[in-house]
Amino acid sequence: MVLLHVLFEHAVGYALLALKEVEEISLLQPQVEESVLNLGKFHNIVRLVAFCPFASSQVALENANAVSEGVVHEDLRLLLETHLPSKKKKVLLGVGDPKIGAAIQEELGYNCQTGGVIAEILRGVRLHFHNLVKGLTDLSACKAQLGLGHSYSRAKVKFNVNRVDNMIIQSISLLDQLDKDINTFSMRVREWYGYHFPELVKIINDNATYCRLAQFIGNRRELNEEKLEKLEELTMDGAKAKAILDASRSSMGMDISAIDLINIESFSSRVVSLSEYRQSLHTYLRSKMSQVAPSLSALIGEAVGARLIAHAGSLTNLAKYPASTVQILGAEKALFRALKTRGNTPKYGLIFHSTFIGRAAAKNKGRISRYLANKCSIASRIDCFSEVPTSVFGEKLREQVEERLSFYETGEIPRKNLDVMKEAMVQAEEAAAEITRKLEKQEKKRLKKEKKRLAALALASSENSSSTPEECEETSENPKEEKQKPQEVPQENGMEDPSISFSKPKKRNLFQGGVDE
Known part of the structure; x- marks a missing residue:
């Protein structure tokens, strides 16, 4: 049966x-x-x-x-x-x-x-x-x-929820949009303020510095020797500050009214605030790249690495791409146009913005881009699938690209990949152990603070429960004191004090609380 x-x-x-x-x-x-x-x-x-x-x-x-x-x-x-x-x-x-x-x-x-x-x-x-x-x-x-x-x-x-590469994608997209907007707004300030002080455009090239100077100078006729120190602070150059002062005295610009200056200064302050936010956003992007993709950022830089991740859609997708795809990532239109017209296919896409491509000779740009794409593919896979990501492998891969670049120029034979990876493995294990040790110390400190907080709350609860009825009446007669310090409810019938909030959740039975998210 x-x-x-x-x-x-x-x-x-x-x-x-x-x-x-x-x-x-x-x-x-x-x-x-x-x-x-x-x-x-x-x-x-x-x-x-x-x-x-x-x-x-x-x-x-x-x-x-x-x-x-x-x-x-x-x-x-x-x-x-x-x-x-x-x-x-x-x-x-x-x-x-x-x-x-x-x-x-x-x-x-x-x-x-x-x-x-x-x-x-x-x-x-x-x-x-x-x-x-x-x-x-x-x-x-x-x-x-x-x-x-x-x-x-x-x-x-997502392959790993803790690796928030979506933040990197949004940050680099916003960074590129901010660059375009700041350039457009700065050109508007130059044209607007250049009507009054046209010589300033030739002296100052940086957009953010120009907007700060336009906001500070205002009417060029009011610029004198007393403001020279502030000009040097803004321009970070004494010669330029002196040139601005001399140009203001012999400027061929037209006079401008006070209401026009107020609008120019207001718009300049907006552009300056955008430039400052752009710097803070770039700092945030660098910190996120060092957490999510340290090897890729150490190899090719934070901006180019973030653009590769954003174009691929995620770090996991970039890790799945072969090196040939990474090489032309961002040049898809040129690739399909070349395939359609049977012309020469592009040698590089987004990795063209790397310093290695610019330093290579014209005849070696294709070879170094192919080698760099290979190393970028390896670095992205290490960042995606390693448990404790470190920048050791990225630094070693960068050294290999430097050696290959010098080999194309001088003929010096680079080290073998096997020897470099063995050395990187030893250093990566040491770095991972150090990171794990630091995390354990932080966890111990957190637990110690939590124990002290719970002990203080338990002591306060016990003192409140041992208070007499007369003391309770005295506290109720002072409503101001009650507003400043909330009254703690004594424990009755073995129930927990509702004023105490424990940060650690209790272990629950799967039948009672279900599977935690």
Whole structure:
């Protein structure tokens, strides 16, 4: 007689169920469909054999990924080997996914079946699962499904949720837009203020400095020796400050009214604030690149590396690209135009902005761009898939590009890639150990502060609970003091003080709180 079992995967764990009257069930599928909706009839068909709950939300996510990829997880293997009969030929296991059924049949030797009456039984198990498992409620099962669904979706959308490369994409896009806007606005200030002081345009080339000077000088007729020190501070050059002062005395500009100067100064202050924000945004971008892609930023720079990530869509997509794609990333129009007209294909795309391409000779630009794209592909993969990202590999790869550049110019033979990577591995392990040590110290300090805070709150709560009724009446007579310091509620009947907020969440049962996100 063949024993039919059904495997059901839920957000809280695996369930193994046995079916009664196997021969009748296999022949009477319409009756099974009707009995699914009735809990009493369904209990006559299905019996819970074993239930294996997940230890944590991380374990639940690992098992969900394994099931979706058709891999038998250790928890699933232990459940099946423990609770299924030893005679595998007499066991028929019903599963919902054909991929996981094929993996179980290949690795464990159990015959698996999908579809047909198995799908109807699994539908009934999904409907009445909270009634089959003791201690599991419908609300906790829904919370567990919601938490696991969020975690699974985030893992699918992005390879690693902690690496927020989306911030890099938005930052570099905003940085490029700010550069265009600042240039446009600065040209407007030059044309507007140049009507009054045209000589200033030839002396000052920097846009932000010009706007600061236009805001400071105002009417050129009021510029005198007393303002020379401030001019030197703004221009960072004594000769230019002296030239501005001399030009203001013999300027051929037209006179300007006070209301016009007010509008020019107002607009100049806006452009200056945009320039300052652009600098702070560039600092933020550098810090994010050092956290997310340290090797890529050390190799090719923060701006070019961020543009590569933004053009690819994410760091994971960039890591999946071959070196030939990275080389022409950003030059797609030129590539397809060359393929259509059968002309020469482009040698470089976004990596053209790297200093290595500019330093190379004209005949070596194609070779150095191909070599640089190869190293960028390696650096992006290291940043994407390493657990503790460091800039060691990026610095070593940069040294290799420098050696290859000198080889093209002088003929000096560079080091072998194997020797460089061995040296980088040793340094990377040391850097990773140092980073881990610092994180552990920070965690210990945080826990110590948390313990002190909880002890202080517990002491304050105990003092408040030991106060007499007369003291409580005295405090109630002073409403101002009550507003300054909130009254703490004493503990009654063993309940917790609501004024105390613990930062560490309590460990919850998966049945009570579901899988945490």
